[in-house]
Amino acid sequence: MIPASFDYHRPESLAAAVQLLGSLGEEARAVAGGHSLIPMMKLRMAVPEHLVDLRSIAELKGICIEGRAVSIGAMTTQAEVIASDALAQVCPILRETALQIADPQIRNLGTLGGNVANGDPGNDMPASMQVLDAQFEVAGPEGKRKIAARDFYEAAFFTALGEGEIMTAIHFEAPSASHGYAYEKQKRKIGDYATAAAAVILVMEGGRCSQASIGLTNLSDTPLYAQAASEALVGSSLDPAAIDAAVAAAEAIADPVTDSRGPSHFRRKLAGVMLRRAIASAQNRAA
Template sequence: MIPAGFEYHRPADLASAVGILRAHGDEARVVAGGHSLIPMMKLRMAELGHLIDLQAIGELKGIEIDEGRVTLGAMTTQHELIAHEGLARAIPLLREAALQIADPQVRYMGTVGGNVANGDPGNDMPGLMQCLDARFELYGAEGTRQVAAREFYEAAYFTARADDEILTRILLPIPPAGTGYAYAKQKRKIGDYATAAAAVLIGEGLSSVAMTNLSDTPVWSEEAGTALAGGDIEGCVEAMLAAIDPQEDMRGPIAFKRHVAAVILRRAIDSALSRRA
């Protein structure tokens, strides 16, 4: 289908982009890679008068690795996450997850910022960012602020980002050396959302577990991480099953989804334990 008519903007800096957002309010939306918004526009599920393309804003791009921290520009593509060897050494979980997103064609255009910013419960990166204890940097008319990934998601497609704010950077602590990691995912076919996916970190003083597409937000469970830190794998699984809230849809009934969630989480834990130094 063909989307309704709109005015296209391609600002060169963040201030201009935020200015357009404020000027047009609900009629304006930003677009990064376009894999979420453009299909909705084609189906007339989203109609807007102004589309703000962020591709020309250089400050939204790039990968920086400092002592103890990684900073990702919001317009960094999934392919760039996969190809960056320094990032793969610092946080290998990012590469493992990015390789399971859709297909290479999508990953060349899809951005990490777009994946985390729109609050789609089926996207892979939101749960992963919660597992990694990431922080999101937001820029708007009132300046810059940071929000923890674990506090960012409020409901399906609703987040802590204000309408006139743009997600600019993602800040991630580098896990200690020897931390085991895994991202396991079950999906019906290439390019589909997960029926269930699990991100797991297991290390000295650090155990973290998050799951995807099993509620209207990504699910990070402190109780599951605590159980895992104590070596109680079944306690971890039980805590996560208590935290999720799957709904019946084309991927299966609730009982099936809960079964898949348990299987995928155990696989991720086993893989993370095997990688722990």
């Protein structure tokens, strides 16, 4: 449980961090809260020669809300996400998701950017980013660019983040004020990754579902945006047939590994149960 030796850098501006990562090359890794990378280093499954710590870069922090446009700095901690009443006002699913990540001590250090950028299919925030259709802003040697959350994840720990790029912010349009939401997660104990989890945002108009968006956590080698399941709800009254169709569509794209949480077929069925409960909860919360 002792990492190999490495050099530690703590730049104070984004430009300096990008330059450092560029000059140090592929043996350097950016570290945000460190709660994914450092355990991997202790197991020597990650052996970076340089750690570039982003914690002193003020421009990567903070939550900015203008109307329904939300921008969150990548180095904003989960605790800060939870504490923001303004954010909970326009987009409560992020507080609900963050509260189900690890435990309070880890949430004091773990960051939103780290959670979404690491590419671990067990991380919770990426599913909520799928349902919000968020945009990830990244900065690298070639300057800044935006990547859609739904295009970001390629495989476990493989993302669209390029060589030397740093995630800087998350942007999204908050759903309409009347939306309902839920993040339903089953885990074995505090601190655990999901056995299965489902994120749901939906809007009801005149007893009909006018918008629906569904994401799934830890049920494949990437977070899943369940498009067919979402579409199965739109236009329905969320009647049993529509919900059954959404659950079937979600189970169809879930391909969880067998692990100590249980065999694949159990976790796939559980995805359906979590989705069912998330839809019910979101429906209750929708105005």
